[in-house]
Amino acid sequence: xxxxxxxxxxxxxxxxxxxxxxxxxxxxxxxxxxxxxxxxxxxxxxxxxxxxxxxxxxxxxxxxxxxxxxxxxxxxxxxxxxxxxxxxxxxxxxxxxxxxxxxxxxxxxxxxxxxxxxxxxxxxxxxxxxxxxxxxxxxxxxxxxxxxxxxxxxxxxxxxxxxxxxxxxxxxxxxxxxxxxxxxxxxxxxxxxxxxxxxxxxxxxxxxxxxxxxxxxxxxxxxxxxxxxxxxxxxxxxxxxxxxxxxxxxxxxxxxxxxxxxxxxxxxxxxxxxxxxxxxxxxxxxxxxxxxxxxxxxxxxxxxxxxxxxxxxxxxxxxxxxxxxxxxxxxxxxxxxxxxxxxxxxxxx
Amino acid sequence: xxxxxxxxxxxxxxxxxxxxxxxxxxxxxxxxxxxxxxxxxxxxxxxxxxxxxxxxxxxxxxxxxxxxxxxxxxxxxxxxxxxxxxxxxxxxxxxxxxxxxxxxxxxxxxxxxxxxxxxxxxxxxxxxxxxxxxxxxxxxxxxxxxxxxxxxxxxxxxxxxxxxxxxxxxxxxxxxxxxxxxxxxxxxxxxxxxxxxxxxxxxxxxxxxxxxxxxxxxxxxxxxxxxxxxxxxxxxxxxxxxxxxxxxxxxxxxxxxxxxxxxxxxxxxxxxxxxxxxxxxxxxxxxxxxxxxxxxxxxxx
Numbered sequence: 001x002x003x004x005x006x007x008x009x010x011x012x013x014x015x016x017x018x019x020x021x022x023x024x025x026x027x028x029x030x031x032x033x034x035x036x037x038x039x040x041x042x043x044x045x046x047x048x049x050x051x052x053x054x055x056x057x058x059x060x061x062x063x064x065x066x067x068x069x070x071x072x073x074x075x076x077x078x079x080x081x082x083x084x085x086x087x088x089x090x091x092x093x094x095x096x097x098x099x100x101x102x103x104x105x106x107x108x109x110x111x112x113x114x115x116x117x118x119x120x121x122x123x124x125x126x127x128x129x130x131x132x133x134x135x136x137x138x139x140x141x142x143x144x145x146x147x148x149x150x151x152x153x154x155x156x157x158x159x160x161x162x163x164x165x166x167x168x169x170x171x172x173x174x175x176x177x178x179x180x181x182x183x184x185x186x187x188x189x190x191x192x193x194x195x196x197x198x199x200x201x202x203x204x205x206x207x208x209x210x211x212x213x214x215x216x217x218x219x220x221x222x223x224x225x226x227x228x229x230x231x232x233x234x235x236x237x238x239x240x241x242x243x244x245x246x247x248x249x250x251x252x253x254x255x256x257x258x259x260x261x262x263x264x265x266x267x268x269x270x271x272x273x274x275x276x277x278x279x280x281x282x283x284x285x286x287x288x289x290x291x292x293x294x295x296x297x298x299x300x301x302x303x304x305x306x307x308x309x310x311x312x313x314x315x316x317x318x319x320x321x322x323x324x325x326x327x328x329x330x331x332x333x334x335x336x337x338x339x340x341x342x343x344x345x346x347x348x349x
Numbered sequence: 350x351x352x353x354x355x356x357x358x359x360x361x362x363x364x365x366x367x368x369x370x371x372x373x374x375x376x377x378x379x380x381x382x383x384x385x386x387x388x389x390x391x392x393x394x395x396x397x398x399x400x401x402x403x404x405x406x407x408x409x410x411x412x413x414x415x416x417x418x419x420x421x422x423x424x425x426x427x428x429x430x431x432x433x434x435x436x437x438x439x440x441x442x443x444x445x446x447x448x449x450x451x452x453x454x455x456x457x458x459x460x461x462x463x464x465x466x467x468x469x470x471x472x473x474x475x476x477x478x479x480x481x482x483x484x485x486x487x488x489x490x491x492x493x494x495x496x497x498x499x500x501x502x503x504x505x506x507x508x509x510x511x512x513x514x515x516x517x518x519x520x521x522x523x524x525x526x527x528x529x530x531x532x533x534x535x536x537x538x539x540x541x542x543x544x545x546x547x548x549x550x551x552x553x554x555x556x557x558x559x560x561x562x563x564x565x566x567x568x569x570x571x572x573x574x575x576x577x578x579x580x581x582x583x584x585x586x587x588x589x590x591x592x593x594x595x596x597x598x599x600x601x602x603x604x605x606x607x608x609x610x611x612x613x614x615x616x617x618x619x620x621x622x623x624x625x626x627x628x629x630x631x632x633x634x635x636x637x638x639x640x641x642x643x644x645x646x647x648x649x650x
Contacts, residue, residue: 058537095541103538105535116539116552120542
């Protein structure tokens with residue numbers, strides 16, 4: 001197996017807020033293969049975005065990496081000086097943010113913002129940078145790029161702005177691109193085009209991709225491997241096909257059942273009951289236990305570790321779902337009932 | 350042509366765009382046009398007034414003392430026979446210069462401090478903002494008068510005193526802007542692209558704070574001129590024989606019954622100039638407000 005481009009080991013991130021400490025990421029390990037695409041799925045607040053910011057060491061005020069390592073190019077990014085970190089950002093690891101509306105500076109012409117990304121890392125003449133900007137805008141499918149350079153972001157549509165962001169991100173041919181919900185703010189028709197472009201260009205540049213999304217449809221198209229996150233933990237990680245065909249973690253099963261399907265639309269969408277845990281007070285056991293139909297007694301007391309379930313397939317679950325059960329979305333073993341919460345048991349006794 | 354413009358580093362539509370915008374601003378309201386017209390005239394007179402003046406503003410001609418307005422002396426003469434029209438023209442230059450220096454000092458100092466406060470936060474911000482509070486808590490004009498009086502009456506001291514009064518407003522303004530800009534994604538995007546703090550301040554924050562500061566400046570120019578003249582009127586600013594409007598008015602004040610033209614014309618000049626700058630400032634503020642929302646926040650589309 002080749003050496004991964006990015007290797008996150010036991011990453012723990014804490015965010016101090018005015019009210020308390022949020023346990024945003026609680027020991028995540030991930031590998032991204034060179035040129036590969038890893039998807040991170042999970043609902044809002046599962047730690048996807050915080051983790052990507054932690055990799056770039058751009059956590060918001062009050063956020064810090066409490067422990068763990070981020071290996072990239074033979075170095076642990078958590079130990080780099082701020083100046084060294086700046087040379088990594090943009091040049092070796094680029095990132096596309098969610099909202100192209102606000103990721104561009106409204107008062108600077110688009111061309112200057114692309115050139116700026118080049119100037120930040122390379123000693124080139126203004127003319128050379130401008131030529132590169134024209135080339136890049138052309139590459140992301142913006143017509144008549146020379147004329148567009150002097151225009152301001154508000155003169156562009158959302159899709160065009162995200163294309164510009166992609167141009168900026170790939171300007172320096174980074175080895176890794178983190179795309180945090182790159183198409184959430186776009187129209188559905190534009191989404192497909194932008195994703196196609198992203199895929200094409202990252203292949204061309206040879207950049208590995210970490211794609212963050214809660215849209216499993218996008219994941220199926222774009223990634224080779226998916227890590228499912230819940231409450232700041234990876235609960236399941238498998239090759240994309242395998243994950244869709246044979247989900248093991250009850251949370252993944254729930255996620256897959258909550259996607260609308262056009263073909264074979266039978267019945268209503270199935271939501272996952274309950275809401276994610278309070279990240280300021282994580283439970284002692286599995287954080288998904290209160291919402292889980294498969295839970296057993298052990299789930300209330302011990303948080304399961306991520307363990308190999310099949311080749312390349314990791315699951316963190318005491319009682320994973322069987323293939324027959326994933327179709328119905330609940331356990332169908334004879335005589336099985338979800339373990340009641342410990343508090344209620346004490347109440348009865 | 351496009352290729353040429355690109356090579357020169359100036360995209361072709363920026364200038365055309367700017368000219369079109371100015372045209373639209375002037376046509377938006379007749380008050381905008383009036384304000385801009387007055388300001389334009391005052392600036393031109395400040396630049397070329399000395400050449401246009403029929404007499405030396407400080408030339409004494411006791412035989413022509415206290416003459417009412419006539420073809421030879423459009424605004425009449427004062428008790429020393431100086432031509433008031435020439436003096437008012439010379440005063441335009443002083444007022445404009447004074448306003449430029451006062452606001453130049455306050456804007457550079459105040460805005461940078463405000464940006465630092467907003468960006469760095471913590472103890473630094475606390476310190477800077479409490480100092481500005483201290484200055485703002487004082488009635489501005491009294492403070493300026495006190496400073497000018499302490500330093501001794503002179504135009505330079507007045508300028509300094511007024512700069513001390515004006516800077517905290519810019520600190521507040523800039524800090525407020527930075528606090529909201531800081532959370533905007535393009536700052537994060539710049540960091541993601543590997544930009545350092547200095548780069549972000551000068552490239553992104555200053556450029557975004559600038560439009561708001563410019564509007565504030567256009568509103569403050571009138572006040573700065575008025576305050577300078579007021580301090581001169583009180584005898585704390587320009588000293589004779591400087592043809593500062595406030596100073597001319599205060600000299601002419603006691604002659605108002607015998608020579609009404611003496612304090613009247615510089616008074617009108619001052620009032621019209623301040624009115625012009627205020628109209629322009631108000632117009633700019635209204636003009637830029639909804640547009641700021643459009644280009645910065647996306648409501649426009």
